[in-house]
Amino acid sequence: MQARDRIGDRYELTYPIGRGGMGQVWAGYDERLDRPVAVKFLRQMEVPEDEREVAVKRFRREARVTARLDHPGVPVVHDLGEHGQDLYIVMQLVPGVVLADLIAEQEELPVGEVASIAAQICSVLAVAHDASLVHRDLKPQNVMITPSGVVKVLDFGVAALLGPAEASRLTATGHTLGTPAYIAPEQASGGAVGPGADLYALGCILFEMLAGKPPYEAKNAPDMLRRHMQSPVPIVTEHRSNVPDDLAHLLFCLLAKDPADRPASAAEMQQLLTPFLDERHRLGVVAIRTAEPAAPVRPPEAAFLPQRRSQPEVVEVRARARELAENERFVQAAEVLEHALRSEPDAEPLAGEIVALRLDLANLYMLAGDFRQARHAFEALARDLDQSEVEHDLAEECRQQAMVCEFELGEPSGTTERRAIH
Incomplete structure (x- = not known):
């Protein structure tokens, strides 16, 4: 796969987001509907032959499972198809930061922020569990936080149906699905897996957000599984003293070895977290302190945008945006200009090249039909120009x-700011 490849005769790949052992995830662009998307591939030839059938079924299941979950915390699935020997899922492109990266950057997150993230995960799990689905691989790498603070739970590829269908789970012989550091004791031992396993994984994530590390550490996967099954439940206040006692007790219950000793449901858990939200997070806002919160990965246009742009480079960026706009790809064209402006936040707002980019961007918003965004862009530029006379x-x-x-x-007219004409 490479940038500009076309998939399904409508999706253009733009830049890679991530790669795993058996697949890739690309940012892409839906030419038909003029919107950014994420395209997740399963590279069948990179899967061991004896596991290929299971991997394909699991990949298709991810598309179906995710598509049926109607919740703002679950990325929208747009399409499922084949490209040569590869399978692909087209999904909503989620900007923001991966929770694992946020923890690595900050180590110990504020209690109010931790409670907000955990409560939003619970909201997603409640919907999944009501649909008789259990995620089974919940971990910080599968949680995204958007710039507005909305939590998205990703990768339902391991999700299993509850009830009688559990007997036909998509598990390769001898394999335990899930990630060792976040796996429930009953899941580690190969027992029946229910909603309690997701709550246990949530407990592991909650512990890591508060303490900066998972509840258990081990040298290898088998030892980690034994720790989950046999080691005493760790006390978070022994790692971070300012965690409220009631929250520490709640976390202790989440990490109980017996699912019956954990909170009864994700919905109940969400309610139990409410007292630990501060006023800001009660409004659903999580402050994400990242250098570039608006996009997880730089698009390829960044390759020719140094920290300080010369006039020829600005011409090239504007030409690229114009080319996209001429093909009615207004959203993608706007993204090119938005990135060009973000890449130099300290630039003089009235520098000639900055004014040109801002004016192009405002016009693109209009062409895309985003009149509210266009109005704000035009008003802001007018105010800055007024300062210079x-x-x-x-x-x-x-x-x-x-x-x-x-x-x-x-x-109503008259709401736009105007300067008196002399």
């Missing part, structure tokens, strides 16, 4: 375009 005509043009956006939005 140089680009009077352009500032007035921006205000006129903002008024057009107001009319398109059906909002």
